[in-house]
Amino acid sequence: MTAPLHEPRPGTPDTQQGMRRRNLSRVMHAVATDGPLSRATVAQRIGLTRAAVSTLVDELIRSGLIEELGPQRPGRVGRPGSALAVSRRGPAGIGAEVGVDHLAACAVDLSGAVRARAVRRVANRGRAPGPVLKELSVLVREVTARAEREGLRPAGLAVAVPGLVARGTRTVVRAPNLDWHDTDVSALLPTPAEALSVLPLSVDNEANFGALAELWLGEGTPADFLHVSAEIGIGAALVVDGKLLRGTRGFAGELGHVPVRPEGPACPCGGRGCLEQYAGEEAVLRAAGLGPGEDRVGLLAERAAAGNTDARRALRGAGTALGIALTGAVNLLDPRAVVLGGALSRLAPWLLPALERELTRRTATPAAGVTVSRLGSDGPLLGAAHSVVRAVLDDPVAVAA
Amino acid sequence: MTAPLHEPRPGTPDTQQGMRRRNLSRVMHAVATDGPLSRATVAQRIGLTRAAVSTLVDELIRSGLIEELGPQRPGRVGRPGSALAVSRRGPAGIGAEVGVDHLAACAVDLSGAVRARAVRRVANRGRAPGPVLKELSVLVREVTARAEREGLRPAGLAVAVPGLVARGTRTVVRAPNLDWHDTDVSALLPTPAEALSVLPLSVDNEANFGALAELWLGEGTPADFLHVSAEIGIGAALVVDGKLLRGTRGFAGELGHVPVRPEGPACPCGGRGCLEQYAGEEAVLRAAGLGPGEDRVGLLAERAAAGNTDARRALRGAGTALGIALTGAVNLLDPRAVVLGGALSRLAPWLLPALERELTRRTATPAAGVTVSRLGSDGPLLGAAHSVVRAVLDDPVAVAA
Numbered sequence: 186m187t188a189p190l191h192e193p194r195p196g197t198p199d200t201q202q203g204m205r206r207r208n209l210s211r212v213m214h215a216v217a218t219d220g221p222l223s224r225a226t227v228a229q230r231i232g233l234t235r236a237a238v239s240t241l242v243d244e245l246i247r248s249g250l251i252e253e254l255g256p257q258r259p260g261r262v263g264r265p266g267s268a269l270a271v272s273r274r275g276p277a278g279i280g281a282e283v284g285v286d287h288l289a290a291c292a293v294d295l296s297g298a299v300r301a302r303a304v305r306r307v308a309n310r311g312r313a314p315g316p317v318l319k320e321l322s323v324l325v326r327e328v329t330a331r332a333e334r335e336g337l338r339p340a341g342l343a344v345a346v347p348g349l350v351a352r353g354t355r356t357v358v359r360a361p362n363l364d365w366h367d368t369d370v371s372a373l374l375p376t377p378a379e380a381l382s383v384l385p386l387s388v389d390n391e392a393n394f395g396a397l398a399e400l401w402l403g404e405g406t407p408a409d410f411l412h413v414s415a416e417i418g419i420g421a422a423l424v425v426d427g428k429l430l431r432g433t434r435g436f437a438g439e440l441g442h443v444p445v446r447p448e449g450p451a452c453p454c455g456g457r458g459c460l461e462q463y464a465g466e467e468a469v470l471r472a473a474g475l476g477p478g479e480d481r482v483g484l485l486a487e488r489a490a491a492g493n494t495d496a497r498r499a500l501r502g503a504g505t506a507l508g509i510a511l512t513g514a515v516n517l518l519d520p521r522a523v524v525l526g527g528a529l530s531r532l533a534p535w536l537l538p539a540l541e542r543e544l545t546r547r548t549a550t551p552a553a554g555v556t557v558s559r560l561g562s563d564g565p566l567l568g569a570a571h572s573v574v575r576a577v578l579d580d581p582v583a584v585a586a
Numbered sequence: 587m588t589a590p591l592h593e594p595r596p597g598t599p600d601t602q603q604g605m606r607r608r609n610l611s612r613v614m615h616a617v618a619t620d621g622p623l624s625r626a627t628v629a630q631r632i633g634l635t636r637a638a639v640s641t642l643v644d645e646l647i648r649s650g651l652i653e654e655l656g657p658q659r660p661g662r663v664g665r666p667g668s669a670l671a672v673s674r675r676g677p678a679g680i681g682a683e684v685g686v687d688h689l690a691a692c693a694v695d696l697s698g699a700v701r702a703r704a705v706r707r708v709a710n711r712g713r714a715p716g717p718v719l720k721e722l723s724v725l726v727r728e729v730t731a732r733a734e735r736e737g738l739r740p741a742g743l744a745v746a747v748p749g750l751v752a753r754g755t756r757t758v759v760r761a762p763n764l765d766w767h768d769t770d771v772s773a774l775l776p777t778p779a780e781a782l783s784v785l786p787l788s789v790d791n792e793a794n795f796g797a798l799a800e801l802w803l804g805e806g807t808p809a810d811f812l813h814v815s816a817e818i819g820i821g822a823a824l825v826v827d828g829k830l831l832r833g834t835r836g837f838a839g840e841l842g843h844v845p846v847r848p849e850g851p852a853c854p855c856g857g858r859g860c861l862e863q864y865a866g867e868e869a870v871l872r873a874a875g876l877g878p879g880e881d882r883v884g885l886l887a888e889r890a891a892a893g894n895t896d897a898r899r900a901l902r903g904a905g906t907a908l909g910i911a912l913t914g915a916v917n918l919l920d921p922r923a924v925v926l927g928g929a930l931s932r933l934a935p936w937l938l939p940a941l942e943r944e945l946t947r948r949t950a951t952p953a954a955g956v957t958v959s960r961l962g963s964d965g966p967l968l969g970a971a972h973s974v975v976r977a978v979l980d981d982p983v984a985v986a987a
Binding site for chain 2: 409423430431433435436437438439440445447454456457509512513514518519520546547548553
């Protein structure tokens with residue numbers, strides 16, 4: 186994935202060529218966000234002359250990234266303005282997700298529309314990475330083929346995984362809930378020449394992609410927020426000025442291992458009293474007296490809704506622990522908002538009261554508001570596919586080349 | 587303070603004018619960091635042509651920001667290269683500091699040399715902001731006058747305060763150890779026309795300026811680190827890719843109020859068991875059995891060095907609490923390093939063992955290394971003065987205008 190080209194890379198001089206690339210990106214973003222737009226409106230939005238924008242638009246049309254919807258307002262005097270939109274037959278972003286109990290893939294076009302989607306329920310815990318990724322590649326090929334039949338050109342594949350990914354690599358350093366260690370996804374993902382091998386591949390933590398989805402697709406999401414997500418583990422991602430804070434090694438956001446009660450129960454991570462010991466899925470289900478089975482989070486939500494005392498007490502305990510860990514995070518990071526995503530969004534009605542009580546009584550300055558994601562469990566998959574689309578908008582020249 | 591101009595502001599189109607300003611800044615930074623340098627070397631460093639660099643250098647010489655040290659290597663064939671250095675009679679950064687028990691000011695030139703400095707011991711706790719800032723302005727005028735006698739032109743004043751400053755303002759929202767609330771420093775700092783009123787003024791938290799000093803002046807400091815500083819309170823600042831993470835309201839870095847033991851002693855902030863209840867100056871001195879008096883931190887260090895059991899136990903307890911709070915911070919932020927500054931740097935020999943033990947046993951992935959600042963208590967004052975100097979290097983055109 187390329188970095189946004191709105192800014193020259195640090196340390197490199199400005200050049201005419203770099204300026205042109207950045208301005209092409211500005212046109213793409215304007216049209217993708219607010220299109221259809223006339224050339225004149227684009228020029229107004231991004232602060233360039235109509236002539237400069239026309240040259241840029243012509244180049245993007247030739248590259249198949251923008252299309253003209255035909256003349257507007259016919260009958261007026263002068264050359265009719267033609268509305269511009271991002272191409273619905275242009276590049277597509279392919280997203281894929283390895284979950285602890287499912288696999289998924291989807292294709293998203295430049296306008297952000299999901300054009301193909303495939304999901305398979307499968308228990309991946311403890312399976313070797315090879316067979317899991319082989320099964321994932323079948324779903325990827327399926328959505329890729331459907332996208333291609335609709336005239337789209339897959340521009341890249343992004344894979345969300347429930348584990349730590351070393352920054353700038355495609356290696357899952359540690360995914361405790363899959364039992365993967367130092368797994369190079371690019372080496373294991375089967376890539377027959379006719380399909381996946383030509384796609385640029387990126388791999389990232391599901392909490393990171395979930396936060397990006399919230400940033401790009403959430404309604405009214407601010408550019409600075411802490412995204413807390415949970416499936417089996419508890420992860421978080423911090424977005425600052427619209428950018429993900431990844432950490433030096435790419436491991437930022439390990440909210441699940443923030444100590445809540447330093448003398449509490451031992452955690453597999455080596456610590457004691459980590460948040461996951463109180464608010465992780467296993468801990469909450471155990472506290473609620475729920476044994477193994479299908480969709481236990483759904484069952485827990487049902488019981489809590491029905492007023493079951495054990496379920497409510499378990500969720501209150503988890504909310505309190507989340508509130509304590511988030512007090513530390515809010516004190517350190519001062520985000521505009523805290524967004525609960527993933528499985529947490531389904532349980533929010535019973536987690537939020539205890540969570541907000543802790544945050545409010547423990548923070549001197551009014552705490553960041555806590556909101557609940559509308560994307561829920563779809564976040565990571567959508568974030569992955571959209572990351573490819575954003576890369577195209579950020580550097581259209583690279584895709585056209 | 588202006589943002590670095592290496593990058594165009596988001597959303598603004600690139601222009602030739604913006605490009606010129608950014609390239610002027612690149613020349614200034616190259617000469618300030620590695621000068622004296624010839625024009626040819628500058629051109630090589632920043633990747634522009636010799637001709638382009640000569641035009642930029644001529645403009646910076648005319649503005650009095652760069653000076654020629656005279657021809658080098660005389661006797662060689664061809665036009666002799668003249669070494670370029672930042673002007674020692676150009677703009678100066680004025681830094682000032684309000685401490686709980688001292689006031690200070692200094693002047694730093696473009697090369698980073700401290701050209702004037704004034705410090706006064708004074709107990710500021712509970713004093714009204716007006717008289718404190720009036721006393722500070724006397725020190726500021728003193729160093730400003732000395733800088734001007736040496737031919738320097740003060741380009742701005744930056745004031746470090748032990749409290750939370752609302753982002754983009756000069757208002758101290760809360761400084762519990764001074765008992766200041768919603769104090770607008772710009773309104774209270776006396777500014778007779780002949781001296782301070784013409785200086786651009788910025789105000790920031792001491793932990794922020796301390797971290798910036800570490801970034802700009804520390805030896806081998808990485809571009810990603812968590813800076814932990816303590817005078818009376820405990821603050822922190824996170825630097826990511828060489829930039830301060832300020833938080834939405836400017837309140838990021840409140841490490842002192844991260845919960846360490848959620849059911850622990852009540853804290854004035856409203857929480858319980860905050861880090862300051864275990865590792866704040868008051869808590870540590872009380873635990874070590876030290877009553878009121880001058881330089882009690884120095885006395886504590888002396889006793890610990892002499893093997894005093896109470897002193898060592900108190901510092902071990904503080905180190906453990908710091909280790910627990912930093913485990914959370916490292917899990918969330920994944921910094922390259924943790925740097926201990928301020929009063930903590932003097933006490934590091936007795937804090938570090940317990941601190942590092944907690945960090946190591948509680949974090950699954952090898953923790954960020956902990957280092958000790960060499961700037962110690964000088965950090966905030968130097969960081970403030972250097973912030974003005976950096977603003978000049980980042981946008982030389984603005985100063986020349």
